[in-house]
Amino acid sequence: MADLSRISTVLTPSLIRMHLTTLSRQIAATPLARAAALPVRLATVARHNARVLKRSGTWLVRSREHSCFTYDLEASNHDHLCWFVSNVTGAPVRSVRGYVREAEGDTELRQTLNAGLAGSVRSGTCDHQVRYGRRVAYYALVRALGPEHVVEAGPHRGISSTLIAAALLRNGRGRLTTVDIDPRAGELVSGPYRQVVDQMIGDSVEILGSPQVHERGVDMVLLDTSVGPEHEDAELMAVAPALTEQAVALSSRSHAWPCLARWSEEHGRRFLHFDDRPRDHWHPGNGFGVSFPLSAPV
Numbered sequence: 012m013a014d015l016s017r018i019s020t021v022l023t024p025s026l027i028r029m030h031l032t033t034l035s036r037q038i039a040a041t042p043l044a045r046a047a048a049l050p051v052r053l054a055t056v057a058r059h060n061a062r063v064l065k066r067s068g069t070w071l072v073r074s075r076e077h078s079c080f081t082y083d084l085e086a087s088n089h090d091h092l093c094w095f096v097s098n099v100t101g102a103p104v105r106s107v108r109g110y111v112r113e114a115e116g117d118t119e120l121r122q123t124l125n126a127g128l129a130g131s132v133r134s135g136t137c138d139h140q141v142r143y144g145r146r147v148a149y150y151a152l153v154r155a156l157g158p159e160h161v162v163e164a165g166p167h168r169g170i171s172s173t174l175i176a177a178a179l180l181r182n183g184r185g186r187l188t189t190v191d192i193d194p195r196a197g198e199l200v201s202g203p204y205r206q207v208v209d210q211m212i213g214d215s216v217e218i219l220g221s222p223q224v225h226e227r228g229v230d231m232v233l234l235d236t237s238v239g240p241e242h243e244d245a246e247l248m249a250v251a252p253a254l255t256e257q258a259v260a261l262s263s264r265s266h267a268w269p270c271l272a273r274w275s276e277e278h279g280r281r282f283l284h285f286d287d288r289p290r291d292h293w294h295p296g297n298g299f300g301v302s303f304p305l306s307a308p309v
């Protein structure tokens with residue numbers, strides 16, 4: 012009887028757990044640990060890959076995009092984007108959230124873009140419901156900074172261009188110059204948004220360094236041609252003399268290329284990168300970098 016009660020004490024679940032913990036701690040310090048943890052590791056990576064595979068399959072069936080992917084952001088990432096813009100501009104985060112809501116809730120803006128996507132010369136390779144993702148930050152930056160002249164290199168269809176134009180219209184001042192090597196570029200910029208946009212066709216380095224751009228000065232430049240790091244270095248060199256004292260420079264390739272960060276350091280500026288996290292999409296995200304003056308209010 013005494014023995015049985017001793018056995019039942021020994022086998023209580025908490026004691027079993029304690030023994031297993033002690034055992035696994037002992038194994039963790041041996042070369043066996045890696046093999047022992049293999050089933051758990053396999054299950055973790057398989058769960059992750061299954062999620063990516065499911066999203067990839069859904070995207071392959073539902074989306075028509077093959078480049079310049081559009082996606083929404085995960086909820087927490089969306090709020091971090093507001094904090095990011097707030098820190099770069101010094102605008103209270105409440106105001107930035109207001110700008111973002113203003114853009115996302117603007118029915119005319121959304122309808123113009125959706126109609127443009129459906130009727131685009133490239134409608135077969137684009138989705139017909141616009142998704143702003145990180146591009147809404149460009150809208151908020153323009154609303155918070157009130158630039159007179161914005162330049163965008165590589166507008167592609169013109170989703171960012173239209174968002175920037177909408178922000179300029181709300182500000183009641185400022186113009187956007189876009190430059191793209193593809194004559195079809197910017198096809199979504201239509202309706203009222205066209206009034207504040209000057210579309211130029213040509214090589215970005217040439218146009219960023221041209222008298223048309225330099226005579227007006229540049230308060231905000233967005234580099235999104237994605238040609239290569241040497242090209243982005245050349246774009247920065249071409250536009251630098253035109254930048255006004257408080258100008259901000261953005262790059263959509265700063266997750267991959269060091270150009271904007273290096274240029275910021277060389278020019279005594281601040282640099283920050285925002286990493287975006289796509290919602291329900293296989294794409295890992297790009298984000299964008301911002302170079303801004305040292306005197307900015309971080």
Ligand SMILES: C[S@@+](CC[C@H](N)C(=O)[O-])C[C@H]1O[C@@H](n2cnc3c(N)ncnc32)[C@H](O)[C@@H]1O
Pocket residue numbers: 079146164165166167168169170171190191192193196213214215216235236237238
């Ligand atoms: C990655 S896409 C831009 C994406 C777009 N800004 C968006 O938000 O969806 C790159 C664009 O740069 C343009 N491009 C490529 N090389 C260029 C160059 N040397 N000069 C000007 N535009 C260029 C392409 O035609 C294309 O429209």
